[in-house]
Amino acid sequence: MRMAEASRRSSTPPVDRAAPAPLRPVDEPPCIEAMSAEMWEMMLSVRQTYLDALPIAAAILAEDEAGRLLVGACNERYTALDGWRPSRQPVSVIDSPGMARPIRDFFDGTEQETRFDWRDGDQVSGRHFQVSISRLQRLPNIPARCLLTLVDRTTEIENARSLRAELLHDSLTGLPNRSAFAEAVDDVVAAPRGVGHAVLLVDLSRFSRINESLGGVAGDEVIITVARRLISTLRAGDMLARVGGDEFGILLRLANGPDDAPSAARRIQSVLSTPFRLARFEVGLECAIGCAMIGDERTSGEELVRNAQFALKRAKTSGRVEVHHSGEAACARYKLDLETELRRAIDQGDLRLAFQPIMDLGANRVAGFEALARWTHPVRGVIDPGEFIPVAEEAGLIVPLGRWAVDTALATLARWDAAAGRPIPISMSVNVSAIQLARDDVPGVIAAALATHGIDGGRLTVELTESAIVQDPERTTRALQALKSLNVRVAMDDFGTGYSSLSYLRKLPIDNLKIDRSFVSGMLADRDKVAIVRAVLSLADALGKTTTAEGVESIELSQTLAALGCSHGQGYFYGMPLTPEAAHEFWQTRIG
Structure with missing residues (x-):
């Protein structure tokens, strides 16, 4: 029964609403009179069975004598597809926009197979197909035929579209996320120059305090409210995105020029x-804003966003809206290069210590040396400590650098002792960074180095800046007490330039105050500087602490400091930073 029905379907081609025509004259072989009716029906039935067995819509296409493309045979899936099409599109599938031209080009060409994507219908209710056309074997005196198949990819494409929408949007605010924002910036940068654009990054100040105090739900509420408020500031053509936890990005259309x-x-x-009103609280928020303009020079979207981040970093410090300036990216890349090379230099032992004399002004003799890190780059030459020390602190390299400095300084002192055959009466001063003090076990490192080199703790002075003390007073107190148990002396470096507090001087076991060179240099011609130095010396004397003046560059300055009661001096007048050998010789020439 099924074969008979299939035969009837094949022998009666479907009605083509655009160009109805029977296919029998095209598909009928010239020897049809010699073929029995039973054989003809069986051949058509087998062909139909093959088409019906396919799990996708399929049809055999051919040309009639007038050159029109017709459907010779098809399966039920193709028939259903042709019948599904809306009444406002009365043409058949093969005559539809986007389908007719590729099929005609295929028939006119020589390719054996072709594939293309086709959307049937509009953007809302349309369906997506992958279309394949393959030539069938050419029979004598038979027009060209091909097999047309359509794979419905609507669900796959819609799912991919939905997934992409989810991947490009923030789940909390519904705004585009960082990836979508980056794509939008890329599109604007790649577009021909027209109306200018700028990237603004907005970072919420004190947002973490809200999360910590009121919880994550309150924090989410603030983020949603901020997003709504920011949307209210936008104009047509602007784009708002949430690019971080408490950071928003705005792609701004500069319709009226850079002043926008x-x-x-x-x-x-x-x-x-x-x-912001949260329950019974009213919470105020401030923000930092960094801006980068799309200039005449060609740049990538990623670089433009990075430029805005440079400006945002400055805005967090300055409290003002900051605009990116050219050269900041190059400076950041230089610092990154410097970090990589510094890491390699520490690993390979390419750094060295120089030793600057510290003079006892009362006895006019060498009291000790300060160990100072020095780096001579094979290509860049001498790199100033003021340049590479901040990089080391920012990159976390200050810990291995500080450990190396302590060990090398004490090893040098041990060699001097060995050369003299006894412990020589000088001390060694080593700087310890605030970051090193916070991240490393400084007392443990120093105790191990003292034991390794056989140096008494009383001959070592650890110099700390005021910021190191203020940053974490409790940890600093514990560290200093541990150092005092080793008999190590502690000096406060750059005294008077930071967060000076008398309470720290009273509570912490600090032995020496180092007066910053900014107060010492040129003090003979400046009454205010003399007053400051005199006040520091009086304070140190009252608290029972010694003092060291930095930046002494003349005999008059040295004599004045000694007359004012300063106990030690350090500067180019006494000696520049020296190699270990030169420092040892410097001490030997000034014995007694």
Whole structure:
């Protein structure tokens, strides 16, 4: 029964609403009179069975005598597809826009197979197919035929589209996320120059305090409210995205020129200045804003966002809206290169210590040396400590660098002792960074180095800046007490330039105050500097602490400091930083 029905379907081609025509004259072989009716029906039935066995819509296409493309045979899936099409598109599948031309080009060409994607319908209710066309074997006196198959990919494409939408949007605010923002910036940068654009990054100040105090739910509520307020500041053509936990990005269309960027920043600051009401609390938020303009020079979207991040970093410190300036990216890349090379230099032992004399002004003799890190790069030459020490602190290299400095300084002192055959009466001063003090077991490192080199703790002075003390007073107190148990002396470096507090001087076991060179240099011609130095010396004397003046560059300055009661001096007048051998010789020539 099924074969008979299939035969009837094959022998009666489907009605083509655009160009109805029977296919029998095209598909009928010239020897049809010699073929029995039973054989003909069986051949058509086998062909139909093959088509029906395919799990996708399929049809055999051929040309009639007039050159029109017709459906010779098809399976039920193809018939259903042709019948599904809306009434406003009365043409058949093979005559539809996007389908007719590729099929005609295939028939006119020589390719054996071709594939293309086809969307049937509009953007909302359309369906997506992957279309394949393959030539069938050419029979004598038979027009060209091909097999047309359509794989429905609608579900796959819609799922991919939905997944992409989820991947490109922030789940909390519904705004585009960092990836979508980066793509939008890339598109603007790659587009022909027209209306200018700028990237603004907005970072919420004190947001972490809200999370810590009121919890994550309250924090989410603030983020949603901030997003709504920021949207209210935008104009047509602007784009807002959430690019981080408490950071938003705005792609700003500069319709009126570069002045639109500061105007937008002022609008943002204005809407965020109104306090947020959370339960019974009113919470105020401030923001830092960094801006980068799309200039005439060609740059990538990623680089433009990075430029805005440089400006944002400065804005967090300055409290103002900051605009990126050319050269900041090059400076950042230089620091990154420097970090890589510094890491290699530490690993390979390419750094060295120089030793600057510290003079006892009362006895006019060498009291000790300060160990100072020095780096001579094979290509860049001498790199100033003021340049590579901040890089080391920022990159976390200050810990291995500090450990190396302590060990090398004490090893040098041990060699001098060995050369003299006894412990020589000088001390060694080593700087310890605030970051090293916070991250490393400084007392343990120093105890191990003292034991390794056989040096008494009383001959070592650890110099700390005021920022190291203020940063974590409790940890600093414990560290200093541990150092005092080793008999190590402690000096406060650059005294008077940071967060000076008398309470720290009273509570902490500090032995020496080092007066910063900014007060010492040129003090003979400046009454205010003389007054400051005199006050520091009086304070140290009252608290029972010694003092060291930095930046002594003349005999008059040295004599004045000694007359004022300063106990030690350090500077180019006494000696520049020296190699270990030169420092030892310097001490030997001034014995007694």
